[in-house]
Amino acid sequence: EMQLLESGGDLVQPGGSLTLSCAASGFTFRNYAMTWVRQAPGKGLEWVSIISGGSGSTYYADSVKGRFTISRDNSKNTLYLQMDSLRAEDTGLYYCAKERDGRSYWFFDLWGRGTLVTVSS
């Protein structure tokens, strides 16, 4: 069964750092682009970042560019999101998701249940 499991969410002070992880199983991880999408409490979905299967390409939303870094370890079937200079507006549930076809058409068919990041003093 294909599965994604996020971890690493926590309460952090403004200006702090946090690293999220997403452990994948049940599919050939290296063949698929992976993305992070977040959802502020009671709000809609916001795309954050995406990384290609071979890690050659990364893209970011303007709201996180220069502060967040997406990476992956294909030997460990794990996706990461390093988050620095955190702000209150970064608070939310962070989902990782898998592209459906592995052909760089970036819609997402498998989602984790999310990990909660709270930025507050």
Added chain:
Amino acid sequence: DIVMTQSPDSLAVSLGERATINCKSSQSVLYSSNNKNYLAWYQQKPGQPPKLLIYWASTRESGVPDRFSGSGSGTDFTLTISSLQAEDVAVYYCQHYYSTPFAFGQGTRLDVK
């Protein structure tokens, strides 16, 4: 950047009736080289992650009931539920994947009248 706008923000439909949700992109998401619209629809139920319903604007994901259908091209798209069931109560989002940054619509909350 392409902005996605859904309408309405919420709607309530009687069981067995048709529900229609609209999504408009600020520029075309139709890629001329392959004639495909880079538009997906997701369903999110309370306490759950999003679920892919439709991609390429009109292709239903495996396992999605055929009462769900997607239509439209260019900048204007529609998700239709032909006969609303109680389990369809959810928030629905459109997403373009034409170029980065990807964007979701603000969501449409669907309830039973």
